[in-house]
Amino acid sequence: MTTLDPASRRIGLILVVPTLMVMLDVTVVTVALPQLTTEFDAPLSSVQWVTTAYALALVAVMPLSAYASNRFGGRRVYCAALLVFVLGSLLTALSWNIGSLIVFRALQGLGGGMLQPVGMAIALQAVPETLRGRMMAILGLPTLVGPVLGPVLGGVLVDHGSWRVVFAVNVPLGLIAAVLAWRFFPRTATRRMPHIDLRAVAALSPGGAFLVLGLSRAGDTGSLLAASILVPVGIGLILLAYFVRRSLRSRTPVLDLRLLTHARLRGGVVVMIFFAGAYFGSMTILPIYVQSVRSDSATTAGMLFILPALLSGITLQIATRVADSVDPRRVAICGIVMSTAAMILMATLLDGATPYPVIVAILALMGVGVGATMLPTMTAATRDLEGADTPGGTTILTTSNQFAVALASAAITATIAALMNSRSAAVDGRGVAGAMSLSSTDRADAMPELASAIADTYLLTAGLLVCALLAAVFVMPARRTLRDARKLAPQGAG
Template identity: 45%
Template sequence: MSTVTGAVRTAESTPVLARTLTVVVIGSIMAVLDVTIVNVAIHPLATAFGAPLATIQWVATAYTLAVAAVIPMAAWAMGRFGGKRTYLTALALFIGGSAATALAWNIETLVLFRVVQGLGAGLLMPVGMAMVIRAADRERMGRAMAVLGIPVLIGPVSGPVLGGWLIDAASWHWIFLINLPVGVVALVLAARLLRSDVTRQARRLDVPGLLMLSPGLALLIYGLSTGGERGDVTTPGALLPAVAGLLLIAGFVARGLTARHPLLHLRLFRNRTFAAGIATMTLFPAGYFGSMLLTPMYYQTTRALTATESGLLGIPLAIAVGVSMQIATRRIDKASPRVTIVSGIVVAALGLSLFGAQLGPDTPYWRLCAAMLVMGAGVGMVMMPANATATRTLAPDDVPSGSTTLNIASQIGTSIGTALMSVVLASSVAGATDLSQRAAAFQHTYWWAVTLLALAGVPALLLPRRRRSAGASTPASESRPRSAPVDPENAAPVEGR
């Protein structure tokens, strides 16, 4: 805990920002650890509850659907109740859901309480990010986002190992109970350190928009997840929910462009930097997280490794991502966003290509880890720097809507990527009769992930080429929509191209 606080104080200058970052980083560590721990506990949970794997998968799927359903409410909740109260509510939901999940007595209650956890987690990241962006000096946005990326380093490195140890040394209950001490610390610090913000606008909730977007996202992600599990997105059980979700989202977009007080300000897409950042943060997570689905499956099914062993082999990637992210995101305040992010995409695609090209039934592990180190260096140059660049030009009143939209885009991209990888792998491995053919099937699937990473470079080319000084004029294409005028005292400096 002191390490997190020290990093915050070293990186940032204002007391309000330092306090906000301390709280948000601890809360994010808890949420990221939970996801990475549960991912390695699926098989043990199936054994403990005597349930088939397809049923146990709902422990993860229900959580994801709850996250997707509640994210659209983040911007409205911050405007109506304030960031501090919304964040405290999110922490309480996550802590309460964790305690209840640890006490689950059958698979039905386990899934139900995971939904409660997901409702809290869906608010933690967009609300936390919005509070950090509001508190940050725009000239130091990169350094603030670098500190916000600390959980990305800690979670993937320690989560799988910690989860495996808790299950082996204690029981499955502890993979959820471990959230309680961290959550209580975050809750107490949030109550004491976060500033009680005055709500900027008490506008009514766009109920029709919410009733279209939240179910739409849940249905789309459910359809994609179901198609991925079955290896076929054209089955009625996968295709119909996905199409219904897309239609609801399309209806939300149409309403959002015409409603007086929409749930999310879609006119922010007129801002070229924001639009390019959203597109980048949809395509890149699709390729990155899609590939992360494949790697442990390759190690466990083709190389016969245990879940703990495959988790340990993922540590070099996680360290490379964390270190690169800290360096690149701090440098984004002075470096060219376009050059940094496009270079990161190229490096990430190169590293994943090297990994996929040498896959085989007996490829030395050090060569695979070396390729993942290259990929991780590239990933760290893209994720948080793209978030910082996309949100830097937003006015304070638009920050909650912008951060919420970024989180929605990332969720959709991740779901599309994992579903696509699952479908391609299922079709490729169907005719495999030996380990060499199985490795070739994984190799073929990885090229799809590389393609998604490369496609992210197209919108990234539209990001600003350089930073403008605070007094520089604002290009028309970067200007804020007329419907929401900029507060001259709080306007963010605008980046040039």
């Protein structure tokens, strides 16, 4: 058997719709961040919580995914989470200020947090181990469509309409997807589960929130040793350490960290923490550069992502299929190298007059690298997992990814704000909000300093990718390919 059967393919295609909605919401908000600082008259350190609150809400519920799937069944959990996401989308579309937008985005995250790990577990359990790469190729379709449609749609809506429309569209699409999921997803066996470790649950998301809060304040203070930074970071680290300790000692952990004894899962998690943080965190940088430094439209910012996203999706489809017969570690290493080179080029070549075709070419290299890295790494990480370990492993993978994105996004926005404030007196200590409010003459005068602040921020993301490369080389184990296994089979039989 070399292809997916119709029932398995249908499951994968149904899962594509909610995943695409989640991705569109993220990309639209990313492009809209500079405009939101103006619309709600708020600094970037506050507006970035529109994405951070969503990511931390994902982290809060993702560890419960494996428990909920085993206790209530994957189909029930997935449909319930999808309905919560739909409700959060409706309320987000009706937000009246920055506070309500942040709260309703968090509600969205509480629903969306279970969609990816539960959906991935349902999909992977529906196919044999040898076809998981092909199933992951279907699950990766939103990675082809979302990054192409999201930034452009977000830019057009910000410039000519309202970003609220994208959230409102989730309501009918989400309801249709919930009906299809209930109709066609297989019923999975449920089993009685011991009481969940509520102390660990109570420590994880607040720990992340305190840590992100401290990092986000770094851009507004003159010293990294300020109490406003060190206190929340310290509290966050203590809570997260407590969570890890509870998870390793509990008989019924919400996040079974003991699964990290699987070398491939452990390697994939470490690689993806650095890679996902660098890539998704960096997506906030370019829209800020286009709108606050060069004073171009959000639509222009969105258009820059079209070709890179197409190349990423095409590469992804090829790479996930190759990963069924070639060691995915080799594919991932090539992808990380290309991505790192792209980040270094952005840091080196970006200034106030860099031609947009040059930027698109660099992003295209990044797109190919991302397509060759993400799903092959995730496929390799989950390939050895079977039975109840599958939802547990996918939950660890997706939770760590989202946590890394939240931390990286906070660090990146803080870096941009700090560099702009320190290098340009024109922004008057207001960072991106100050740059957005400059007149055309003042912005032209400040452009070299503002552009250098953006360029140097890419050094942070490049450093994270170097860490991902080192993890892929030294932590992620090589895998014996299926071709190698077939060669060795006669010897083993004898």
